[in-house]
Amino acid sequence: MICGGIDIGGTKIEARLFSHDLATMDVRRVPTPRDSLNDFIDILAEQVRWLDARSEPGPVLPVGIALPGLIDSQTGHAFTSNLPASGHNIQTLLAERIGRKLPLMNDCQAFALSEANGGAGDEFETVVGLILGTGVGAGLAFNGNLTRRANGSALEVGHIGVPARTLVPRQIPVWPCGCGKQGCFEKYVSGNGLAALGQFRLSRPIVAEKIVASASEGDECSAAVLSEWAEIAAELLLTIQLDHDPDCIVIGGGLSRIPDLVPLLEKPFEAIRLGKMRMPAIRVARHGDSSGARGAAVMAQRAVQ
Numbered sequence: 001m002i003c004g005g006i007d008i009g010g011t012k013i014e015a016r017l018f019s020h021d022l023a024t025m026d027v028r029r030v031p032t033p034r035d036s037l038n039d040f041i042d043i044l045a046e047q048v049r050w051l052d053a054r055s056e057p058g059p060v061l062p063v064g065i066a067l068p069g070l071i072d073s074q075t076g077h078a079f080t081s082n083l084p085a086s087g088h089n090i091q092t093l094l095a096e097r098i099g100r101k102l103p104l105m106n107d108c109q110a111f112a113l114s115e116a117n118g119g120a121g122d123e124f125e126t127v128v129g130l131i132l133g134t135g136v137g138a139g140l141a142f143n144g145n146l147t148r149r150a151n152g153s154a155l156e157v158g159h160i161g162v163p164a165r166t167l168v169p170r171q172i173p174v175w176p177c178g179c180g181k182q183g184c185f186e187k188y189v190s191g192n193g194l195a196a197l198g199q200f201r202l203s204r205p206i207v208a209e210k211i212v213a214s215a216s217e218g219d220e221c222s223a224a225v226l227s228e229w230a231e232i233a234a235e236l237l238l239t240i241q242l243d244h245d246p247d248c249i250v251i252g253g254g255l256s257r258i259p260d261l262v263p264l265l266e267k268p269f270e271a272i273r274l275g276k277m278r279m280p281a282i283r284v285a286r287h288g289d290s291s292g293a294r295g296a297a298v299m300a301q302r303a304v305q
């Protein structure tokens with residue numbers, strides 16, 4: 001059955017129409033309203049209607065929605081840092097506009113669901129989808145399904161603290177995080193984290209893309225920064241393994257485009273592996289930027305089956 005997925009981001013709301021085998025048939029992106037809840041719900045409804053119109057004539061289109069943030073499993077309220085809908089029940093408000101209630105999920109969960117179904121984690125039983133981008137977050141799928149979580153969160157691994165054993169020997173400072181805590185993984189392994197490490201080591205402002213590009217061109221200082229980033233990211237992979245022991249960790253987000261990312265992470269991971277625990281398979285995401293919408297579409301398909 002064809003289906004639709006909507007991925008809500010801080011700058012754009014993307015609607016994707018998918019074929020029965022989840023290939024993208026059409027895409028429509030609109031800017032995310034910044035200030036008005038009413039405008040936000042209007043634009044969301046407009047995206048649903050666009051998807052509905054693309055699928056006619058036919059049965060009502062299954063459509064799912066993914067957004068960055070927590071969706072409280074008891075109240076249905078969404079909590080997200082940069083959307084005007086934060087603190088509101090998006091499902092209910094949208095249903096008042098379009099006449100039906102659509103499934104809503106966290107975007108990291110959507111990413112994990114997408115990659116566990118026809119993605120890079122397809123052949124594995126327990127799959128963690130880890131996004132290394134502007135932020136750091138993860139989702140967990142078991143046998144291709146998500147499991148209910150008490151707070152409606154994804155795996156908030158970005159806000160786990162980096163171990164002292166990682167920062168102290170390298171004399172890396174404990175940087176404050178936007179969440180109010182200090183030393184969170186996100187401050188070191190996100191895109192901005194890589195840039196901050198670069199600035200710390202090179203004593204000049206530098207963006208993540210430049211570090212990656214210079215390292216690829218053979219610049220030794222940039223390569224050393226990238227290696228150190230990978231060592232800290234490997235600690236995050238180990239943390240995920242110790243918590244969830246997945247068969248596979250699929251990496252997505254902007255930093256998943258780092259050339260030869262898998263061996264870059266596997267080498268330091270191997271060095272800190274615990275006892276006889278085997279390493280999980282490390283994979284790069286197969287569905288890239290469509291993962292949020294695709295995962296939401298998988299969920300919508302299942303809701304009507």
Ligand SMILES: [Zn+2]
Pocket residue numbers: 158159160177178179180181182184186
């Ligand atoms: Zn934090």
